[in-house]
Amino acid sequence: MQAYVGWWILAAVLVGIELTSGTFYLLVYGVAATVAGMAAWLGAGMVVQLLTAGVIAALGTLALRHWKRSTGHPESTVQDMDIGQAVQVETWQNGRGQVKYRGALWDAEAESAGVDSTHPMIIRAVKGNTLVLGNLGER
Incomplete structure (x- = not known):
């Protein structure tokens, strides 16, 4: 199996689980896996794929935490x-x-x-x- 197929399967699983949780964090990780899969499809090595997924996941998590803090508190x-x-x-x-x-x-x-x-x-x-x-x- 090609590496990009593995990344895209992982992305689909993460997004599917996210649909049941509603936290948006798994959606961020699913996007990171999708982009890492695109990097693999374009021929990037495993180190570049992992770095791509890690950087996007970290930046997305930070952005999501900032967004959640800035929104009103429903309670x-x-x-x-x-x-x-x-x-x-x-x-x-x-x-x-x-x-x-x-x-x-x-x-x-x-x-x-x-x-x-x-x-x-x-x-x-x-x-x-x-x-x-x-x-x-x-x-």
Whole structure:
């Protein structure tokens, strides 16, 4: 078997596995194997093929890590969707209590000492599993 065929089979396997993982790293390695296969097809020696695959894989990995760091973090946007939503107070005492939100009971704390649990309350922030609440219309 020719070296380029081996590289292209490796590339196809890597890209096929990538389709099930969704991380993009195996896609980068599949591209590196494809280019190394092209180098082999053009008659380059094994050292050049390995260097080509290694350099492309390393540069692609660095570029992918940079891209992933520069994109937004989905976990923070999920919490941001909760901010501003109304809650129903179940129990409340001394600025802490439990509220009903999205069909479940949540621990909650007041945003400030001036929060009145007898008035409508909304989520101002999320700290771990605790909702930080304030009164509707106040800031």
